[in-house]
Amino acid sequence: MSKKYIIFKDDDVGNDTQSLKKWIDIIQEKNVKSAIGLIGRCMKDRELVDYLNSLDTDKIEIFCHGYYHKQLPYIIRKMKKSKELPKTEFNKDFVRHNRSLKKYRLAESKYLKTKAITFGPQGNIWNDNVIDAVIQNDFKLMFSWRKIKAEIFTIPLTENLKQSSFEEFLKDYKKNKNDEIFTLQFHHEKLTDKQFELMIEVIDFFKNKEKRTFIKPSELLELVHK
Numbered sequence: 166m167s168k169k170y171i172i173f174k175d176d177d178v179g180n181d182t183q184s185l186k187k188w189i190d191i192i193q194e195k196n197v198k199s200a201i202g203l204i205g206r207c208m209k210d211r212e213l214v215d216y217l218n219s220l221d222t223d224k225i226e227i228f229c230h231g232y233y234h235k236q237l238p239y240i241i242r243k244m245k246k247s248k249e250l251p252k253t254e255f256n257k258d259f260v261r262h263n264r265s266l267k268k269y270r271l272a273e274s275k276y277l278k279t280k281a282i283t284f285g286p287q288g289n290i291w292n293d294n295v296i297d298a299v300i301q302n303d304f305k306l307m308f309s310w311r312k313i314k315a316e317i318f319t320i321p322l323t324e325n326l327k328q329s330s331f332e333e334f335l336k337d338y339k340k341n342k343n344d345e346i347f348t349l350q351f352h353h354e355k356l357t358d359k360q361f362e363l364m365i366e367v368i369d370f371f372k373n374k375e376k377r378t379f380i381k382p383s384e385l386l387e388l389v390h391k
């Protein structure tokens with residue numbers, strides 16, 4: 166790999182379809198590519214499923230963002246600093262994660278036209294138990310802040326779009342400017358109007374100024390196997 170790449174990662178698909186559509190509209194208007202993380206239980210939402218199945222798979226790739234993604238027990242535990250974890254997929258034990266991913270695969274085969282090859286951990290939190298379940302359920306890539314096992318390809322997470330101005334964004338980007346793969350993470354439901362504007366500015370910057378190629382996870386996998 167000698168070119169420089171950019172991956173746009175958007176989490177929590179299913180929580181706020183209106184904002185998701187706004188986010189995807191920008192991706193489509195700007196003619197770039199992205200990876201969107203679907204929460205499995207949201208596949209019961211017919212409108213969302215129809216919308217996801219209507220998207221151009223050359224541009225937009227769905228990845229698995231767990232089945233339940235119920236963060237509340239996890240947050241409570243953190244607040245109380247108790248050692249005992251409530252029984253959710255945040256428990257990070259193999260059995261629960263495996264069950265969650267199996268449920269995801271089942272819903273996916275029932276409702277979606279495509280099969281995800283990438284997993285993006287809920288809250289970007291994982292341990293070896295999670296990885297074992299991810300591999301067992303036939304995922305090939307995973308988003309992570311740090312290197313994973315050899316059996317699965319790590320897509321490095323670089324930055325979160327939390328900035329409110331382009332100058333701020335540029336300041337943060339400079340730290341990782343030389344990275345071959347730069348992954349920018351979004352949460353569409355949390356974006357302000359100003360940040361949607363910033364998103365457009367950032368796309369233009371990566372396309373025209375930085376000359377980075379927008380890429381989907383599956384294309385990244387093809388590149389590393391070449």
Ligand SMILES: [Zn+2]
Nearest residue numbers: 176177287288
């Ligand atoms: Zn999430």
